Amino acid sequence: MVGLVAIVVAHDSAEVLPACLAALARQHVPAIVVDNASRDSSPAIAEAAGARVIRNARNEGYGRANNRGVAAAETADRVLIVNPDVVLRPGAVDALLAAARAWPDAGLLAPRLVEPDGRFFYQARSLLAPYLTNPGGRLSLPQGDACAPFLSGACLMVERTLFLDLGGFDDNIFLFYEDDDLCRRVADAGRALIHVHGAEALHGRGRSSAPEPGRIFRSRWHQAWSRAYVSRKYGLPDPSVSHLMTNLPKAVLSALVLRRSGLERYGGSASGALAFLRGQDALAREGLR
Numbered sequence: 001m002v003g004l005v006a007i008v009v010a011h012d013s014a015e016v017l018p019a020c021l022a023a024l025a026r027q028h029v030p031a032i033v034v035d036n037a038s039r040d041s042s043p044a045i046a047e048a049a050g051a052r053v054i055r056n057a058r059n060e061g062y063g064r065a066n067n068r069g070v071a072a073a074e075t076a077d078r079v080l081i082v083n084p085d086v087v088l089r090p091g092a093v094d095a096l097l098a099a100a101r102a103w104p105d106a107g108l109l110a111p112r113l114v115e116p117d118g119r120f121f122y123q124a125r126s127l128l129a130p131y132l133t134n135p136g137g138r139l140s141l142p143q144g145d146a147c148a149p150f151l152s153g154a155c156l157m158v159e160r161t162l163f164l165d166l167g168g169f170d171d172n173i174f175l176f177y178e179d180d181d182l183c184r185r186v187a188d189a190g191r192a193l194i195h196v197h198g199a200e201a202l203h204g205r206g207r208s209s210a211p212e213p214g215r216i217f218r219s220r221w222h223q224a225w226s227r228a229y230v231s232r233k234y235g236l237p238d239p240s241v242s243h244l245m246t247n248l249p250k251a252v253l254s255a256l257v258l259r260r261s262g263l264e265r266y267g268g269s270a271s272g273a274l275a276f277l278r279g280q281d282a283l284a285r286e287g288l289r
Contacts, residue, residue, distance in 0.1 A: 003077035004029055004097070004157075007069035011036040011059055013084040014045055016204055020084050021049040027093040029080060034069040036060055042084075060288065062153070063169025063178035070168060076160050083154045085204030086113075095199035096157050099145060107191025108158050108183065110151035111199035121203065122195070126150035127177070127227065128184040128234055148195045149187075153179025155201050162191070170233075174282045175219070176226040184234065216261070220268030221275070221285075228276040243273040 006029045010017055017033075024031050033046035036059040046053045054072060056065060070079050078100070080093070092111050099109055113121040122141050129149035142148075156179070166185050169178040183193055224247075228240045247269040254262030275285070283289050 003075075004080060004093070005073040005076035005078075006031040006080040006082050007066055007073065008033045008046075008051070008082050008084055009036060009062055009065040009069065010034070010038055010042040010046065010084050012038045012040045013042045014038070014040040016085040017042055017045050018049065019087050020082065021046065021051055023088045024080075024082070025050065026090065027088060029093055031082075032069045032072055034065040036065050058288070059286065061174035061283075061286065063173050063175075064171055064288075067168040067171065070160060070163055073160060078157055079160050079163065081153065081156045081158070083203070086155050087202040087204075088155070089200040089202065092199040092201055096196050099194055099196040099199070100157065103192065103194055105190075105192055106194045107162055107186035107189065108151050108156050109194045109196050110148075110156050111201040112195070112197050113152060113154060113201055113203045115203060115205055121152065121205075122148075123150045123152065126180050126183065127236070128180045128230060129187075142195055142197060144197045146195045146197070148193045150180060150183050151193050151195065152203075153182070154203050154205075156182075158186075162186070162189075170230075172281075172283065173226050173229065174286055174288070175222040177223075177230045178226075181230050181233070214264070216264040217268035217271075220265055221272035222282060224269045224272030225276050225282050228273065229282070238276075240273040240277045244270050244277070247273070 006024050008020060008031055010033055021031055031051040032054060033051045034054045034056065035043045036056050043053050043055060054068060066081055073079055096109050096111060100106060115121050120141055126149050166189065170181050186193060224243055228238055231237065231239055247266040250266035251263055251270050254266055281289060
């Protein structure tokens with residue numbers, strides 16, 4: 001597919017990467033795999049599949065690694081940002097490109113995401129979509145192509161020049177809300193966000209990286225920190241205090257009853273909120289400053 005290059009960010013993604021890359025190859029989409037310091041065979045799998053591999057010396061985070069991949073796709077008119085646990089169904093790429101031709105003012109286009117249990121994922125609201133009059137998040141699934149207030153970063157197609165002109169994903173975010181932030185900036189630039197119903201992709205949700213000790217705590221830390229960061233960025237109320245007060249008692253209770261899963265989940269959220277309140281930086285936490 002001339003002019004389109006897929007960007008896949010991998011981090012210990014050996015289990016899911018083969019199916020992702022095979023689906024892209026079947027639809028003739030070349031791939032650049034940006035490997036975030038995987039400890040498994042992800043880089044070798046990507047090379048064996050014919051992908052160009054860019055190796056980061058350490059985990060740079062989702063958005064930052066994608067920025068590096070898009071910058072490297074110098075011959076591409078458009079890029080397709082794809083999570084390694086996403087498998088594009090036959091015809092999905094053609095449907096996305098057809099939609100891009102039909103709506104040339106579209107800034108971002110995304111396929112219909114199907115979850116492992118067969119459900120159709122569609123986000124009914126977004127923290128950063130003040131133009132969406134659906135505060136309760138009432139779910140009304142589109143029956144065809146539709147404008148959307150938010151598109152999941154699991155799979156996005158965008159003009160490379162538009163992505164670069166907007167600064168790509170926010171480099172200050174290590175993980176979470178980078179897709180909300182990009183969607184907001186695309187919308188603020190006057191470009192539409194299009195859900196392409198005829199393009200279907202299977203999404204493994206949460207299977208992009210292999211499980212590891214402390215992953216839940218780390219994930220919840222960044223989720224809380226990033227929510228506070230983008231709220232401040234767009235002048236929204238800081239959720240950190242309420243987030244801390246909600247999660248800290250749950251973390252303490254989980255510790256008292258020796259419930260490790262609860263301690264990681266609620267402790268991570270409380271720690272991320274507290275870190276933001278204390279002026280700590282997500283990238284510094286990961287040794288990237």
